[in-house]
Amino acid sequence: MALLEARRVTKVFGGLVAVSAVDLSVGERTVASLIGPNGAGKTTFFNCLTGLYRPEEGEIRFNGQPMIGLRPDQIVAAGMARTYQNIRLFGSMTVLENILVGQHVRLRSTPLGAIFQTPFTRREEEQAERRARELLAFVGLSGKGDLTARNLPYGDQRLLEVARALGSSPRMLLLDEPAAGMNPRETDGMLRLIRRLRDELEMTILLIEHDMKVVMSISDQVTVLDYGKKIAEGQPAAVRSDPLVIEAYLGSGMLEGHSKLA
């Protein structure tokens, strides 16, 4: 049984069918990639999965539970957390506070508990902070907890987004272009981090990525979208040589995409 099961998910904006009857299933503890030319509907599909958009049609099951109609925060509580293509941290908060917000759904203390500083609240806050520091150490940001999130270097901001997502103790991580805008060495670092997420934290990962090196080297399964439709799916090697995929990239004039595929 796959952890994430999407059936015929369709999202329409006015007259534009952004995502059209896309099926996707992601098995537990695997890395699945979603690729496709710009505007293919990848991020829209992500937004449908995480509840930011409500798809017009289709069914999404996570861990066997239906997800459609749930609010984004309920989906996080169910165990699906995400990062964003254009980094969206809480810029004025500290690095540590960002992760504490990430843990929000896993914390139970109430406003009254905070006002009276009950032992439960104090213990929980201590634990949450300790865990936040552990997560920082895991992504490699040890010692940067008290910096303002906005002032982190770009690559570190991406790492912090991952750490914030990990704060909710998810079973599945959705990473939207985690290596975008990174230099080759940073990309390598991100690759290693994704592997460690899968191997050490036993996380299931779905990622959108343009960098074919990333996609081909870590994916167990690759899904290709074009104009909102799924045009190919399978092992990285098979997808790479699929004529439909090559056409999608070349046909839309993306020579760059072709050179990466080749």
Place this chain on the structure above:
Amino acid sequence: MNRIGMLAARHGLRTGALAFVLLTYLTLIGLPGRLADLAMPVLAGVVAIFFWLVLRRSPQLGGIYGSLGGTALWAGLLAGGFYAVLTAFFVGLLANGVRVQLVFDKIVPQNLAALYAVMPGVLLSGELSPVGWLRQVGLLGLAGVVAALLVAGERRLRRRQLPSLAALRWLPLLLPFVLLAAVIGLGSPAVTFGGNNQGTIRLLLAMLAVGSGIFAARAARPGGGRRVLWALLAAALVGLPFLLDQFQNSVMGIVFIFVMMGLGLNIVVGFAGLLDLGYVAFFSIGAYVYAFLAAPFSSPWLIAQLQGWGLPVSGPLVSFWLALPLTMVVAGLGGVLLGVPVLRLRGDYLAIVTLGFGEIIRLFMLNLSELTNGPRGLLNIAPPTVGGYSLGNPRDIFLLALAGAALIALVANRMDGSRLGRAWVAMREDEDVAQATGIHLVYTKLMAFAIGALFAGLAGQLYAARQTNIFPENFSLFVSIDALSLVIVGGMGSIPGVVLGALALKGLPEVLRGVDEYRIITFAALLVIMMIVRPQGILPSLRRGRELQEQGGSRADQPSVLEALPDSAGESSLAKKER
């Protein structure tokens, strides 16, 4: 003239012109007349402080001692010259029988006479010597020199890093106590309802003492010393009501009632970022709920009901203390009631709807005359009592407001660092991401509205007890604007900032009682200048300060740790803990 000289001259002219505008404003609102003999020295002092603030921010001139002094002297002489010409112009008009007051209603003979240190009659007869003219130029020029010396001295001390400076660091912390000593030293003038200058100066000193106390409490380094300082400051604050007279206490009482309200609004606007322009609604709900309970005999409908049940209608139904939880509940419910329809609104739209809500509540109070007695208001509201002793006099109200503000500040402070507080800030920064990170937006917003409303309700109850009689006109839009202004001026999201904002916006106008009609324009000017010079407020919260800090501080293009990330953390403690 060399380049640096030119630069100094230009800077000086600009500074002088600004000082002149400031002086003109103070004159137009009638300050010199109120200060009488002290007018010129006080104005020169104000200008010296102004020059000092401006000059110490001009590093490019600071290195050259001469040009700094030149700048200051230029500025001073220019301000003095302009000012003297302006006042001479008005003196000339007055002496020639022109009734200037029709247009500039504060340019009365006393006002100008104070500036020339002469009797008003001398002005009207036009027999004025040039000495008065030169006096103004000279004093303001002197102010410039004093400011330059201050800046230069300060810089020298900084550069030398004298060991004795470490001890000097403690001096500012003593300021609140020095001011308090001055308050005591001035003694308690017999009756000072507004008019007495000494009483006004005492009030000003008391307010400065509270304000500087807040800075001192913040500036103290962590450690044993800080605890002692905090304890002393708290003791001084509790002692303050016993040092002030009725009028001063009643002003401080209203200041701290506004602190209570501001702290609530600070949660809604400062923490959660929900712009609420109808905040007065909850203040009035609190006031009216308490008024219904404490003065049911003012409300025709309540009288009928009580008589129907055969209950006495002559006195309060419940005591002040029993009414507290009720007020809190009703005001909190009011907050939720407003919150539900505006859940989906953001920014400007939210502001408009809340604005309407504030007016709706006021119109209810005005037109529901069966219940609220309409514009005739609810009268004879009982003061709080303890063991038969009434706490209705201004001193006790001030004490109660202090206690209430302290309690609310404590609660607000704890909320700030809590799970809910983080959710508020996250929601303010990016509502969509906050939700996608796991924050329940409905709950988080409603909590902000409810807690904010609850605090305003408490403030309203105390306000009703203080006023004894309340009318719908006490709860106009201006109360909302005052509350919002004091939050912004103090520094959004900053708890001590609210106190400073309340002192500045509710307290200072009382000091300048005679110029009260210029309050709104002063606020407006203050807000505009504030937003330009110091957008984060007088004492910003650390977080808001970060939010508004220049992007120059960003290090987004620095190398990330990703470049040196290990292949595996090996014995990562996290890996073991997960499942």
